[in-house]
Amino acid sequence: MTNDKRIKINDEAQMTNDEGMTKVEATRAAFDELFWNGRITAVVREEPEKARVYDLEERSARFGEAVIDFAKSIPQDAVTNRIISQLVGAGTSVGANYVEADDAVSKKEFLKSIGTCRKETREVKHFLRMAVRAVPELKPNARKLWLEARELHLIFSKIWRSGKNE
Numbered sequence: 001m002t003n004d005k006r007i008k009i010n011d012e013a014q015m016t017n018d019e020g021m022t023k024v025e026a027t028r029a030a031f032d033e034l035f036w037n038g039r040i041t042a043v044v045r046e047e048p049e050k051a052r053v054y055d056l057e058e059r060s061a062r063f064g065e066a067v068i069d070f071a072k073s074i075p076q077d078a079v080t081n082r083i084i085s086q087l088v089g090a091g092t093s094v095g096a097n098y099v100e101a102d103d104a105v106s107k108k109e110f111l112k113s114i115g116t117c118r119k120e121t122r123e124v125k126h127f128l129r130m131a132v133r134a135v136p137e138l139k140p141n142a143r144k145l146w147l148e149a150r151e152l153h154l155i156f157s158k159i160w161r162s163g164k165n166e
Contacts, residue, residue, distance in 0.1 A: 056155065057102060060095035060117070063148055067091025067124065070131075070138075070145055079134050083127055090123040094152065107163065114160045121153035 068091070071084045094117050101113030128142045128149065 057095070057098055060098045060152065063145075063152060064092040064095045066145055066148070070141055073141065074131055074135060074138065080131070083130050083134060087124065087127040087131060090120045090127060091149075094120045094124070098156075107166075111160060111163045114156055114163065117156040118153060118160055121149045121156060124149040125153070 068088060071088045071091075074080050074084050076084065097113050097116045097120060101110050101117065104110035104113060125146055128146045132139045132142045
């Protein structure tokens with residue numbers, strides 16, 4: 001790297017600057033000197049290729065949206081109309097029940113709502129299976145949703161069991 005290339009030091013490093021500057025830019029040589037003399041700490045940040053959503057409210061909302069998008073791809077006929085309605089109902093209620101659990105005022109109310117989330121994710125898995133039976137070419141997309149429903153079910157089950165055992 002040449003000396004004329006400039007690097008930006010992150011906020012954590014900026015806070016340790018003796019001059020009290022809010023924005024610090026240093027040449028590579030100056031940065032190396034500051035780093036090796038212990039006057040700043042470098043922090044490396046790497047973002048994952050595909051950021052995983054750990055916010056359960058957001059994850060369950062995205063799940064509901066994915067269920068709606070999947071349901072739109074199912075051809076409508078006498079067999080699939082009921083499946084579509086049940087699938088969308090169960091898939092979108094997961095997030096709604098999680099929001100309700102998050103706002104619960106008692107442990108009992110929280111566990112009841114989390115228990116409903118568990119039931120709804122199982123119901124989604126069931127209706128995805130029925131949708132694939134009715135329209136076999138939907139299997140690849142249904143499988144992705146089924147795996148997410150399974151993960152959500154495991155998460156809600158763990159929360160529910162942990163709450164019951166306290």
